[in-house]
Amino acid sequence: MLAVTTVFLPLLTAALVGLLSRSFSDRVASVVTCSGLGLSALCSWLLFFQIVPAGEGFVLPLMTWASSGALAFDWALRIDTLSVVMLTTVTTISFLVHVYSVGYMAKDRSVPRFMAYLSLFTFFMLMLVTADNLIQLFFGWEGVGLSSYLLIGFWFERPSANAAAVKAFLVNRVGDLFFLMGIFCIFWHFGSVQFATIFEVAPSIAHHTVHFLWTDWNVMTLACVLLFLGAMGKSAQIGLHTWLPDAMEGPTPVSALIHAATMVTAGVFLVARMSPLFTLSDTAMTMVTVVGAATAFFAATVACTQTDIKRVIAYSTCSQLGYMFFALGVGAFGAGIFHLMTHAFFKALLFLGAGSVIHAMSDEQDMRKMGGIWKLIPLTYAMMWIGSLALMGIWPFAGYFSKDTIIEAAYAASGWHSDVAFYAAIVVATLTAFYSTRLIALTFHGAPRADERVMDHVHESPRVMTLPLVLLAVGAVLAGVLGYNSFVGDGRFAFWAGSIVGTPGDVTDLAHHVPLLVKLAPLVCSLFGVLAGVVFYVWKPCLPGRVAGAFPLAYRFLLNKWYFDEVYNAVFIRPAFAIGRLFWKTGDRAVIDGLGPDGLSRITSGAASVFSRIQNGLVSRYAFVMIFGLTGVVTWLLMTAFR
């Protein structure tokens, strides 16, 4: 019952507010959706404390979805530790973002629509994490994609918002295609899409091979690689990440909820959920690690050069998702989910804080036009510091616990890929500290660079916005220290209760026994990064320009985000447009329209006028046509039938 309430309450409020949006005032719509989400969050916490101490989950079937030959699956809620962790994280953050939106969107013209979309998104996300089979998971997966599309394009009058929404949708389709193929592959070889059956069958067919794309694959490797490619799209991993920075066109609460805290972590969740399969394929695990590490590094470098406050955080998100993936890749599934949870808090905090800054600066997002406002909005300033410290992984903030565990696990794991991940992680930790300090320094410190009218208007946000910030800050401080023991510490076997793979003596255990130097390295590197940031942007503000001038190529490379968009434009988009235009102009217009509808209508109207000219009113002609027709028919019949 709790589970049903948790999952379906947001759908109910979304439907209510969305369908009746015209008859609701903004206030009623806000109250309905916020209270719905609040109730849902409450239920999820109750569920958490019911499931986790008991140490076992359950599957709650709702109704049969499909039953067609071998393909049979239900609508069902799978409640275990992994899903309740996701449930509580999602509903709590979503609730806070809902409340924050009441203040942030107050002046917007379609508040009910916005609130309904947010609630709808939450429902799909909850469907995703409670799925008990791959099809239902895919339903939630596509649902969050749809909500993301709707919310990125929420301000649909802006062409850039529409373009970003379409881009997010299309790039995600690429991942979805692979995800679907992964589902097909699993159904084909495992004979089921139900998680329980898949996990049961998996060990017995681990060594089967399949022939696919001209080569023989290990069935586990193929399935996991395909699923991971799907996860890459949703979680903005390198190659399929291009949509995420553009998605910042959406309202800031959306960025906080969907494009930082929850939806983009769906890929991480998927890999964790399928962990019994992934652990059976070393190839897939290597791929996850390498892709994760590469993403972490790539995104962190780009974040150092961006000037849009939201884009910096977006690249930071991308980079942190990379952390989570290589944590999964080296086998520390608990650590990955742990970081997912802590990251949700401090990244939502950072985004909402950025929203508060943007709000204060009269919708300015460019950090080059900010500065010198820390005294004017002290609360927001403090919140941004907390978020940033958590992100950098400074003790005792949440990020320290989760991130350090990941880095230690990468060190402890064996194999070249984990070494790559370890060194990348150290570098990225430095970069993270650097760009976080840069963000704070540019935004709050130095001389004001905004014009006077804006500066006069700078003000702290209303309480409805700051209160969620404070609550998130509490999470960003405490989530790590409270969760450490259960997620990755000694209590983890009792906590996870088999919902993700973990055995005594595995990489998570080894991570606790690494040399002191390794334990300290991330912290030291972070502090070094902070120092560099302070030197560059507070003490010697002329330095960044000089460095950029000294390495113009490297600077431009980073500024242009490694030229991913340009390459995709040249390789995929322009050829696709060219092919499209070819088919349109010559294929559709000239051939199909020309010979089809247009040609036919030309012939038809031509024939119509010919017929009416023949019909000239003279009986003699009519008689002639009759006799002509008759003799024609008789002649033809005699020639063909009586030859």
Add this chain to the structure above:
Amino acid sequence: MDINLVPATPEIVLAVFGLALLVIGAFVRKDAGALVSRLAFAGFGVTLALVCLMAGWTTVQEGLNGLFIDDAFARFAKILVLASAMIVLAMSESWFRRDDALQAEFPVLVVFAVVGMMVMVSANDLMAVYMGVELQSFALYILAAYQRTSAKSTEAGVKYFILGALASAVMLYGMSLVYGFAGTTHFAGIAHVAADGARPVGIVVGLVFVAAGFAFKVSAVPFHMWAPDVYEGAPTPITAFFAVAPKIAALALFARVMVDPFGPWIKDWQQVLLVLSILSMSLGAVAAIAQTNIKRLMAYSSIGHVGYALIGITAGTHDGIRGMLVYLAIYLVMNVATFALILSMRQGGQPVERLSDLAGLSRTAPWAAAAVTVLMFSMAGIPPLAGFFGKFYVFMAAIDAKLYTLAIIGVVTSVIGAFYYLRIVKIMYFDEVGTPLDEFTSRVNSSVLFGGSALVLLGFLGMDWLVTSAQFAGDALLKHAAAALF
């Protein structure tokens, strides 16, 4: 000699009734037209009841020494003919009355035409066929020229007469050829010629000539040229009559003559009908596009519909005959209802018949416009309206008979045809109003219009019943035809 008059009871009753009406019309001075018209209506009602009550569905009776047959097929067609004649007669009264042109001759001629049609559908011998066709035709020639003072009407009558006479001559020549080679004019006798596999040239050529005569009566291309001129020239109620009852009778006769006496030579006539059907569907769809007069448009529309109905005969199977009968029943409803609209079209008391006069009907008479929209969508064959089912059953029959060309061309031409039907909807809903039409005063016309569109709209509910009835009728025809061979 076996002079059994029982099977012909309805025809005899109606014929005697017609003669009586002639006398009444001549002797009553005051308002004879209205009186005779109502009496004729009642007469049709009595005849209809007789047809329905006389025999069960499965009985087959031959009479008048084999000249005449009464079976389910004939009864089905007679019911349609009588029903359409009744409705058109009822709708005509107010139309003629407004012009003070309601004379006793009109209903009397309609009665005689209907007697001819009933003889046609019950004919079991080429002599009876000719009798029926000529009785019907003479009445129709006069009706076309009914408005003696109107040049258009007289022109229509004369044209119809000349071309009709030519068609009759062709048909009669064909009959004589058949008689010459078969030695009999009796249907069963003709079919029996094929018992030993014979295929005399004379019979095949004769049957083509006979078919040409029928094609003229149903206005199938290329024997259709009279139709647009006559439809336009004749007074509108008479056009409404032309468009339905004679078509049904002639198509039923066409089906019987092809399937029954000429059944064994199906391979020969199938090709002829195939050509007629394709040409009719195509020309009906294409030529209608250029029309601006709604009566001419209806002429081309009916040419097209005849093409679709001919598909059923061309297939020559149970399903084909069934499909044709279903098609005719639906055609009757759609056409009668559409003519109810055309009969109501007046501006300042004067009848008008341009398409553009319908502009803005959606605003002046929204319900009527909605009803007409339903009718037009149905004519275009859009599901779930009745017109779709009509086409569906004939196309299915064509496919089952492996006449794929016919089915494909049928579908393509119905798409083309949709253009001009939908254009009427467009004119009613989107065109600027010029002079608005007068308010529809005739209650009869309005109830036919709304009743017809309701039937078309909800027809799918009764479709099973209609199809089963048509199945009975078609089976009776084919069983009789099969019996003749042995």
